[in-house]
Amino acid sequence: EIVMTQSPATLSLSPGERATLSCWASQSVSTNLAWYQQKPGQAPRLLIFGASTRATGIPARFSGSGSGTQFTLTISGLQSEDFAVYYCQQYNTWPPLAFGGGTKVEIK
Amino acid sequence: EVQLLESGGGLVQPGGSLRLSCAASGFTFSTYAMSWVRQAPGKGLEWIAVTSGRGESSHYADSVKGRFTISRDNSKSTLYLQMNSLRVEDTAVYYCGRYTPCDYWGQGTLVTVSS
Numbered sequence: 001e002i003v004m005t006q007s008p009a010t011l012s013l014s015p016g017e018r019a020t021l022s023c024w025a026s027q028s029v030s031t032n033l034a035w036y037q038q039k040p041g042q043a044p045r046l047l048i049f050g051a052s053t054r055a056t057g058i059p060a061r062f063s064g065s066g067s068g069t070q071f072t073l074t075i076s077g078l079q080s081e082d083f084a085v086y087y088c089q090q091y092n093t094w095p096p097l098a099f100g101g102g103t104k105v106e107i108k
Numbered sequence: 109e110v111q112l113l114e115s116g117g118g119l120v121q122p123g124g125s126l127r128l129s130c131a132a133s134g135f136t137f138s139t140y141a142m143s144w145v146r147q148a149p150g151k152g153l154e155w156i157a158v159t160s161g162r163g164e165s166s167h168y169a170d171s172v173k174g175r176f177t178i179s180r181d182n183s184k185s186t187l188y189l190q191m192n193s194l195r196v197e198d199t200a201v202y203y204c205g206r207y208t209p210c211d212y213w214g215q216g217t218l219v220t221v222s223s
Contacts, residue, residue, distance in 0.1 A: 036209075044213055045213070055211060095158070096170070097143070097208060
């Protein structure tokens with residue numbers, strides 16, 4: 001079973017700063033890795049799939065990178081609407097379609 | 109416009125049963141795998157089940173295997189989750205999602221298991 005780990009648990013940044021979120025897989029998931037954003041009281045929203053492909057309508061300030069076991073989500077120039085919780089999910093080897101524990105990006 | 113609308117949540121006693129529904133519209137339902145994902149209060153996302161487009165193949169998380177059953181009625185564009193032998197730890201918001209990874213999500217339905 002593949003286990004997904006995210007760090008840090010919380011990231012405190014100011015608007016306009018760059019956010020770098022990390023996700024690790026316990027074994028290789030190739031590039032079958034997705035990132036989601038979730039705001040309080042809302043359903044998750046798909047941001048990135050295939051480790052680096054932005055989903056429809058996702059702004060270019062969101063970018064994903066990595067392959068194998070190490071992945072990064074970068075938000076270049078945080079905007080007020082970007083403060084949220086971010087989850088990674090592997091879909092290479094399943095079940096389970098494991099999520100990471102999440103990273104909360106909060107306003108500093 | 110793709111829409112997913114869950115229903116069927118509520119309060120149930122431990123050991124009880126509940127069936128959730130997810131009504132889909134705006135796309136050809138039968139051509140997409142569908143998942144259920146839950147989120148306990150204040151916790152992260154937990155994937156629990158997925159079924160193929162025709163419903164001939166399904167997979168479950170260990171935490172629900174043998175107690176929950178995912179199914180679909182493609183003639184009604186509806187996904188279901190039959191939940192039996194419910195436990196307090198099954199308390200969560202339950203979301204349905206289209207495809208893997210989930211590109212569209214419903215708004216969620218709250219299931220509370222408590223005596």
